[in-house]
Amino acid sequence: MKRSLVLLIAVSAVVLSVIATLAYTLTMSKPENDGSPLIIPRSREKALAQAREVLEDFKRVTIEYVREKYGLEITPPSKKAIQDFLRRNKFGLIAEFCDIYVLNPKTGKVVREFTKSDWYKLEVGDRILVIGHMITFEGEYIATTIREYVLAEKIWYTENGKRECKNYFVPKFRGWLVMDVRP
Amino acid sequence: MKLRHKIVISGLVLLAVSLIATLEKVYAIKTYHVSGSFEKIDDTYVGYLGHWYDVTHSTYEITYGTEPPYKLVILIVLDMKNDKSDGEIYYPDRYGHIYASHTPAFYASEEVAWLESDYPGWHDSWITIETPYDC
Numbered sequence: 001m002k003r004s005l006v007l008l009i010a011v012s013a014v015v016l017s018v019i020a021t022l023a024y025t026l027t028m029s030k031p032e033n034d035g036s037p038l039i040i041p042r043s044r045e046k047a048l049a050q051a052r053e054v055l056e057d058f059k060r061v062t063i064e065y066v067r068e069k070y071g072l073e074i075t076p077p078s079k080k081a082i083q084d085f086l087r088r089n090k091f092g093l094i095a096e097f098c099d100i101y102v103l104n105p106k107t108g109k110v111v112r113e114f115t116k117s118d119w120y121k122l123e124v125g126d127r128i129l130v131i132g133h134m135i136t137f138e139g140e141y142i143a144t145t146i147r148e149y150v151l152a153e154k155i156w157y158t159e160n161g162k163r164e165c166k167n168y169f170v171p172k173f174r175g176w177l178v179m180d181v182r183p
Numbered sequence: 184m185k186l187r188h189k190i191v192i193s194g195l196v197l198l199a200v201s202l203i204a205t206l207e208k209v210y211a212i213k214t215y216h217v218s219g220s221f222e223k224i225d226d227t228y229v230g231y232l233g234h235w236y237d238v239t240h241s242t243y244e245i246t247y248g249t250e251p252p253y254k255l256v257i258l259i260v261l262d263m264k265n266d267k268s269d270g271e272i273y274y275p276d277r278y279g280h281i282y283a284s285h286t287p288a289f290y291a292s293e294e295v296a297w298l299e300s301d302y303p304g305w306h307d308s309w310i311t312i313e314t315p316y317d318c
Binding site for chain 2: 040042050053054084088089090091092093094095096097098099100113114115116117118119130132145152153164166167168170171
């Protein structure tokens, strides 16, 4: 009788913990508003129209132009990178995944990839380069954008005892080009 | 060892495994509400959204208005690590609304986000940030 009781308690504990695991998995680990606000009907045509509107204000450039101006050999987007971005992100019609570089303040050429420490180290007047691959919500590659930003304002503040900063970047150049997507 | 003992031990092992699995899957989700007018910086208007740590997933739901109405306000998200950073740019799905559900490429990134507009305006933004608990 005593052993049966122990067995019953053990089995009950297992069942309860499995239920608790499922409850956490289904509720706590999911974002509260995941996936709900995309209420407008989306289409390829709408996405391409928005992309055209964006690129109208950008200057069309070439790979050679970027190479010469920034000393950067742009890496074309790959199908794998596009699929990976789509898997990790949900958005409206179009979005871009970007590589970020720090520019030499004197020469304007790329000196390194932007890292976490650059967020804190960069000073007003320093410039960065953002190379973004623009895709539709269906994963169709549209163009590669080139944005040069200058750090116009830096505000230091303290939060939870930690010294933090806000960086205000403003665009100085906007260009675009089309590349071949790597398999 | 009797069968009952084996069953009890198996049950306890299962319990332990199940509890570990539970702890591993627990994340903290915080929701932030940020709103206000865009700040004018040179010829650009910026709405700073925030700076978060150890982000494993984030969602941005942004309502905005500009004068004149501008359909191309962008949401810029930076995922920062010590050796590299990634950027993402999200466009509105219609005038006045941007939605992005975002998982950084790097686990537990430091994340910064802001809005960029060519025209003055305001925003009302809801942001959820998911971070792993310290187990």
